[in-house]
Amino acid sequence: MLTRTILRAAVIAVIAAMASNGLRAQTATPPPQTFSTTIYFDYNSNVSQDGAMTGTDAAKALNNKFAFRRAYFTYENKISDELKFRFRLDADNTGNLTSTSGSKDDKLRPFVKHIYLEWSQDWLQSKFNLGMIETLSFKLAEDRWGFRSVAKTLVDGYKDITGVDIRQSSADIGLSWKGTPARPLRFGLGVFNGEGYSHPELNKFKKFESYVQIIPVGGMNVFAYTDYEKQVTTDSSNRKAMTYKVDGYFDMVKNLNISAEWFIFDNDKNFDVVTNADGTKSESHFNASGWSVFGTYKIVPDKLGVFARYDSYQPKSTLSSKDMSLVILGFDWFAWGPSARIQPNVWITSYRDSAKKSDIVANLTFLMSF
Amino acid sequence: MNTRFGKIMAGIQLLLVALGTPLLLGSQQGRSKMIQVKGSDTLVNLVQILSEEYMAKNPKTPIAVLGGGSGTGITALINGTTDICNTSRDWKQKEYDLAWEKGVKVRLFVIAVDGLSIIVNEKNPLGRLPMPAVGAIYRGEIKNWKTVGGPDKPISLYGRQSNSGTYSFLQEHVMGNKPYSTDMKEMNGNAQIIDGVLNDENAIGYVGVGYVVDQATGKPMKGLKVLNISKDAKSEAFSPLERGNIDSGKYPISRPLYQATNGKPRPDVAAFIAWETGPEGQKIVEREGFFPISPVHAAQNEKNLK
Numbered sequence: 001m002l003t004r005t006i007l008r009a010a011v012i013a014v015i016a017a018m019a020s021n022g023l024r025a026q027t028a029t030p031p032p033q034t035f036s037t038t039i040y041f042d043y044n045s046n047v048s049q050d051g052a053m054t055g056t057d058a059a060k061a062l063n064n065k066f067a068f069r070r071a072y073f074t075y076e077n078k079i080s081d082e083l084k085f086r087f088r089l090d091a092d093n094t095g096n097l098t099s100t101s102g103s104k105d106d107k108l109r110p111f112v113k114h115i116y117l118e119w120s121q122d123w124l125q126s127k128f129n130l131g132m133i134e135t136l137s138f139k140l141a142e143d144r145w146g147f148r149s150v151a152k153t154l155v156d157g158y159k160d161i162t163g164v165d166i167r168q169s170s171a172d173i174g175l176s177w178k179g180t181p182a183r184p185l186r187f188g189l190g191v192f193n194g195e196g197y198s199h200p201e202l203n204k205f206k207k208f209e210s211y212v213q214i215i216p217v218g219g220m221n222v223f224a225y226t227d228y229e230k231q232v233t234t235d236s237s238n239r240k241a242m243t244y245k246v247d248g249y250f251d252m253v254k255n256l257n258i259s260a261e262w263f264i265f266d267n268d269k270n271f272d273v274v275t276n277a278d279g280t281k282s283e284s285h286f287n288a289s290g291w292s293v294f295g296t297y298k299i300v301p302d303k304l305g306v307f308a309r310y311d312s313y314q315p316k317s318t319l320s321s322k323d324m325s326l327v328i329l330g331f332d333w334f335a336w337g338p339s340a341r342i343q344p345n346v347w348i349t350s351y352r353d354s355a356k357k358s359d360i361v362a363n364l365t366f367l368m369s370f
Numbered sequence: 371m372n373t374r375f376g377k378i379m380a381g382i383q384l385l386l387v388a389l390g391t392p393l394l395l396g397s398q399q400g401r402s403k404m405i406q407v408k409g410s411d412t413l414v415n416l417v418q419i420l421s422e423e424y425m426a427k428n429p430k431t432p433i434a435v436l437g438g439g440s441g442t443g444i445t446a447l448i449n450g451t452t453d454i455c456n457t458s459r460d461w462k463q464k465e466y467d468l469a470w471e472k473g474v475k476v477r478l479f480v481i482a483v484d485g486l487s488i489i490v491n492e493k494n495p496l497g498r499l500p501m502p503a504v505g506a507i508y509r510g511e512i513k514n515w516k517t518v519g520g521p522d523k524p525i526s527l528y529g530r531q532s533n534s535g536t537y538s539f540l541q542e543h544v545m546g547n548k549p550y551s552t553d554m555k556e557m558n559g560n561a562q563i564i565d566g567v568l569n570d571e572n573a574i575g576y577v578g579v580g581y582v583v584d585q586a587t588g589k590p591m592k593g594l595k596v597l598n599i600s601k602d603a604k605s606e607a608f609s610p611l612e613r614g615n616i617d618s619g620k621y622p623i624s625r626p627l628y629q630a631t632n633g634k635p636r637p638d639v640a641a642f643i644a645w646e647t648g649p650e651g652q653k654i655v656e657r658e659g660f661f662p663i664s665p666v667h668a669a670q671n672e673k674n675l676k
Contacts, residue, residue, distance in 0.1 A: 032531055032556070081532055081549060125464050183467050219473020251473035254632065255450050301406075301451050338451075 032078045038369040040149035041068040044361055051359030052351055068108060070149075082121065088114035113171055113197055124179035132173050132197060136188045136209045137225055137245060139170075144249050144259045145294055147307055149367040150345050151328055154261045154292035154311050155245065161326060161349075162315040164288050166265040167229070167241060169196025172207070186213035194229045205230040219252035231269050239268035255298040264289040272318070286318040294328075305332035307345075323352035330365075341367040405433040405639055409443020409456035410535050411559045412578040413627055416482065416658050417456055420646050423654060431638050437559070440535030447632060448474050453639050457628045458484065458535035458578065459542070475633040477674045480626040480667035481646050482660040485579040485610025486539065488597045488623075489564070489590075491571045496520040498598040498607035501622050505544045507574060510551025515572065527554040528566040528575035536560075539625055540576055568593045578627075579610050583659035599623060616661045626667065627660070640675050647671045 046054040046063045053059055074088040090113035116131030138155045145153050152160065155168050174192030181187070187210070193200075194207030207229040214222045225245040233239050245263035264287055271283040294309035311326040330345025343365040350358045407417055414437035421433040443455030444465050449472075461469075461476065469476050488504055490496060499507075499518060506512045507525055516522040529550060530537040541547060557563045563575040564582070568591075582590050590596050590611065598607035601622045608615040608622075615621040635643060645651050652662040663671070 078532065125467070180464065180467055183470050186471075213471075215471050218470045218475060221471060251471075253473075298450060 034074075034076045036074045036076075036370065038070070038072045038074075038367075039068075040070050040365060040367045041066060042363045042365050043067075044363040047346075047360040047362050048358060050357050051349070052356040053349065054359045054361065055357065071108065071110075072113070073110070074114075082119055084118040084120075086114050086116055086118070088112070111197070124181050126177060126179045129176045129178075130174075132171055133176055133190075135169060135172050135192060136176060136178075136190050136211050137168055137227065137243065138261075140213070140221075140223055140249070141247050141259065141261050142170075144251075144257055144296075145307075145309070146257075146296055147330075147332065147343065149341075150307070150330060150343055150363070150365050151309070151347070154290050155243075155263055158288070158290060158313070158315075161311070162288070162313050162322075162324065164315040166243065166263075166288050167194070167196075167207075167267070168243065168265075169198070171197040173197075173201070174206075176209075184215045186215075187211065188213075203232045205232065217252070219250065221247075221249040221251070223247040223249070225263075231267065233269070237268075241265070241267035241269070255301060256295070257297075258293075258295045260291065260293045262289075262291040284318060286316050288316065289314045302338055303334050306330070307332065321353045325350050330363075339368060339370055343367060403431075403638060405431065405454065405642060406446075406452040407433060407435045407454040407456060407629075408438060408446045408452040409436075409454075410440045410458040410627070411437040411530075412458040412484065412534075412536055412580075413456040413482075416580060416627075416655065416660060417629075417646075419658060420651055420654055421642070423650075424642055424645055428641075431642065433642065439531070439533035440538070441533040444630075447476075447630060448472050450474075450632070453631065453635070454643070455630050457630065458625065459539040460628075461630070462538075477631050477633065477635070479629045479631075479643050479647060479671045479674055480663050481629050481643070481651070482627045482655040483616055483663060483667075484625050484627050484660055485616050485621050486536065486623045486625060487577055487579045487582050487610045488599060489567050489575045489577060489582060490595050490597060491567055491573055492593050492595045493571045494520060494595060496597065497595075498600065500600045500603045500605070500607075501544055502602060504599065504623075505546060505548075508540065508545055508550055508554065509548050510553055523572045526566075526570050526573045527551055528557060528563045528570075528573055529554045530560075530563070530576075531556045531558065536576065536578065540623075543625075544623060564591070564594065578660070580659035583611070585657070585659070613661050617664070624661075626663075635675065643671070644675055 043066050046059060048054045049060065069092065071091045072088055074086065077085040079085060089110040091108040091110040112132060114132055114134070116129050116133045119128045120126065138153050141153045142148060142156065151157060155166065156170060158164065158166050158168070172192040172194065174190055176188060176190035178188040179186070190209040192207045192209065194205065195202055207227055209225070209227040211223060211225040223246070225243070227243045229241050231239040231241055243263060243265045245261065247261045248259065250258040266287045268285070270287065271285045273281050274284045275281055290311065290313045292309065292311040294307065296305060296307045298305045307328070307330055309328040313324045313326070314320070316322045327348040328345060330343055333342045335342045345363050345365060347361045347363065348358060407421070414435060418435045421435050425431060425433055440457040440459055443452065443457060444461065446452035447455040448465070448469050466476065488499060494515070496515065496519060503512065503518050507518070508527060508529065512518060513525055514522065515525055529540070541550065555566065557566060560577040560581040563577050567573040567575040582594055582596055584591050596609065596611060598609045599622055600607035608620045610616065610621050610624065616624045629643060631639060647663060647668065655662050
């Protein structure tokens with residue numbers, strides 16, 4: 001009870017401080033405002049025709065196509081040195097809406113991805129974000145990977161690759177605080193609805209996220225993250241979901257980045273009911289985990305780069321036949337400068353289950369940002 | 371199996387064709403080794419002139435110079451998209467911290483010294499201002515020229531946008547780190563501030579000294595007045611246009627202008643910086659209205675080039 005009261009008081013205090021700063025920052029001169037857009041789309045072709053994904057009739061029928069994957073439109077307003085506002089619309093290829101007549105509409109549909117205030121303070125180099133904000137789990141890994149246009153990072157894309165929901169979203173409604181108490185130390189704390197940007201809050205429980213980033217030597221980063229959210233149950237059992245994540249980023253060689261991610265998602269609600277020899281039933285708990293190693297190298301900065309990645313997925317700890325891996329290789333060519341890039345890449349997905357053959361897909365990814 | 375293998379090979383061949391052009395481009399770029407310079411708008415004209423003269427003598431060393439502000443240059447250096455960044459202010463702690471995170475080892479070189487000039491329209495009868503009054507004006511605490519001994523007219527503030535090193539320098543060294551008045555017109559560059567002051571009798575602006583000197587006469591541009599500045603209300607006021615006032619520290623708002631590299635600069639970059647900070651480069655610095663570096667700066671530069 002006391003913890004909840006303190007938490008609520010802290011949230012209200014931060015909002016009040018941001019609001020007072022906003023009033024002070026109202027300005028007669030138009031503040032610096034920017035509009036920007038980022039779009040990426042592919043031409044993709046299934047190189048393999050008999051893989052677990054590429055061998056299906058649907059995949060064969062859809063082989064060789066252009067596919068829009070993302071279009072962002074961002075408005076940012078730097079209200080003052082301390083206060084910034086961001087509004088971002090996102091449109092992706094999952095916008096399948098059904099009208100009242102029952103017909104499906106496959107158009108790209110925009111939705112709100114970010115709508116937040118960012119308040120910066122010199123104290124601990126603090127940044128407070130309030131609204132529909134970026135979550136804390138994989139933003140740093142995504143920055144290091146730098147090829148969101150080609151693929152999401154391990155945790156971000158886990159559900160897309162394995163079909164298993166590890167309850168991670170790139171944005172959510174909440175409040176976060178990031179700070180730098182000393183040069184080798186960073187931290188982040190956040191409280192979120194826990195439903196991501198796609199849904200409103202569905203229960204009374206909040207998701208708590210935190211990380212510590214340690215940089216013992218310039219260019220050598222270790223990032224440790226954890227989150228916690230109490231789960232809704234139909235009985236009186238006390239169940240929770242937690243994620244533990246550790247990353248390492250190596251930037252000590254000019255133009256080269258090598259990074260690694262590992263995580264485990266442990267949800268008390270993930271279990272199979274097993275019938276024992278004596279006829280009694282018990283729960284066989286399982287979790288989901290994975291790791292990823294990737295490297296990027298700028299051959300000629302702002303002209304040409306190369307990237308490679310290996311992901312390993314263990315979506316069900318009690319069933320190793322579900323394990324799979326993904327290799328991504330490609331180039332980053334600044335064909336028309338930094339604003340328009342072509343990124344040819346290949347995805348090779350392999351499966352532990354020997355009955356499933358590997359999938360190989362070649363993509364020509366176009367990235368534009370203005 | 372053969373069919374599958376053939377298709378994989380076809381896919382790889384497609385990729386290689388797609389990659390052929392960039393690979394060629396990459397190798398050509400590798401040969402030319404363009405030196406990229408980005409950052410401060412105070413420095414952009416000076417470094418452009420320095421690079422043109424250097425390229426005339428060293429045609430095999432192409433140099434591209436871009437502005438955008440000190441903050442933009444620092445971000446580019448940290449992200450590895452420039453070889454040299456120009457800054458008209460000290461690096462901030464958070465920028466050093468970000469460089470540390472990304473493995474960027476910052477080496478600083480002082481290439482010129484600037485007397486940050488406080489300018490008014492030549493019709494303004496005021497000739498001097500104490501530094502604290504300049505701070506109070508830009509904080510919006512003094513709104514009428516009459517308060518500081520001028521005419522009974524409202525003060526029009528002209529300044530830079532927050533990505534400018536000059537904006538940060540004035541805020542840190544003159545305004546006591548307090549926010550700018552919300553009435554200040556935020557201009558894109560030094561030239562826009564000068565235009566604003568030329569066309570507004572009630573204006574006050576701040577620009578690098580190199581921007582206010584008419585190269586032909588060596589005097590301030592027609593239509594502008596450069597104010598003498600004193601440390602406080604009781605002290606003597608000095609002009610930024612005289613080198614002696616800068617060297618002796620009598621002019622209170624002078625500043626070093628920097629270039630920075632990631633670690634030890636590669637040989638062609640080091641040769642360019644050595645030339646800029648050497649006798650030939652410093653003559654151009656002086657000719658363009660800035661002040662040459664001191665022996666202390668020169669010794670530090672030499673150490674950082676090794």
